[in-house]
Amino acid sequence: MRENIEKTIVSTEEIQKTVARLGQELQTDYQGKVPIFICILKGAVLFMTDLIRAYDAPAEIEFMDVSSYGDALESSGEVRILKDLDIPVKGRDLVIVEDIIDTGRTLEALIKLLQTREAASIKICSFLNKPARRLINVHVDYTGVTVPDEFLVGYGLDYKNQYRNLPFVGVLKPEVYEQN
Ligand code: PRP
Numbered sequence: 471m472r473e474n475i476e477k478t479i480v481s482t483e484e485i486q487k488t489v490a491r492l493g494q495e496l497q498t499d500y501q502g503k504v505p506i507f508i509c510i511l512k513g514a515v516l517f518m519t520d521l522i523r524a525y526d527a528p529a530e531i532e533f534m535d536v537s538s539y540g541d542a543l544e545s546s547g548e549v550r551i552l553k554d555l556d557i558p559v560k561g562r563d564l565v566i567v568e569d570i571i572d573t574g575r576t577l578e579a580l581i582k583l584l585q586t587r588e589a590a591s592i593k594i595c596s597f598l599n600k601p602a603r604r605l606i607n608v609h610v611d612y613t614g615v616t617v618p619d620e621f622l623v624g625y626g627l628d629y630k631n632q633y634r635n636l637p638f639v640g641v642l643k644p645e646v647y648e649q650n
């Protein structure tokens with residue numbers, strides 16, 4: 471697996487420091503509240519489990535799986551819910567937890583959907599942010615690391631559903647995805 475990684479973008483040590491900082495920021499901002507951290511499957515799973523342990527105050531966790539692509543190659547901008555929330559969120563403070571914001575399409579659709587459910591607030595916390603690829607101007611409230619426009623894998627990010635378990639974020643060698 472590691473022989474297919476060209477270089478490291480976010481090291482294990484940097485991941486730990488970044489997550490600790492984000493946990494602290496959130497803890498300060500949500501004082502006296504009980505936010506719901508919503509993990510967007512599957513990419514955000516690793517970040518989510520680290521983040522909630524860096525958040526040392528009452529909180530709830532939920533999981534959602536959404537796809538904005540359907541059968542089309544290009545994103546339709548229409549969100550398809552593969553797994554919905556288990557609880558109503560009316561009047562609740564929501565923190566959407568993502569591994570990366572790329573075009574912003576997944577997030578835009580998700581925010582629109584959650585707004586219809588009358589949440590008290592909706593904030594975005596993404597471990598990575600790739601602004602070079604943005605098509606929709608979504609506001610990311612909490613960003614871990616801003617990354618260049620390269621093919622990244624690890625710490626939740628996949629290529630064909632693999633590499634998510636790498637304990638760092640790296641660039642996949644082009645020959646790996648050019649072969650297929
Ligand atoms: C990836 C990533 C984000 C989304 C970002 O998920 O984890 O959720 O794409 O892309 P966008 O900003 O262009 O919408 P993916 O749909 O690959 O599913 P996965 O998390 O299960 O890998």
Ligand code: MN
Pocket residue numbers: 510511512513514569
């Ligand atoms: Mn995802």
Ligand code: MG
Pocket residue numbers: 513628
């Ligand atoms: Mg993916």
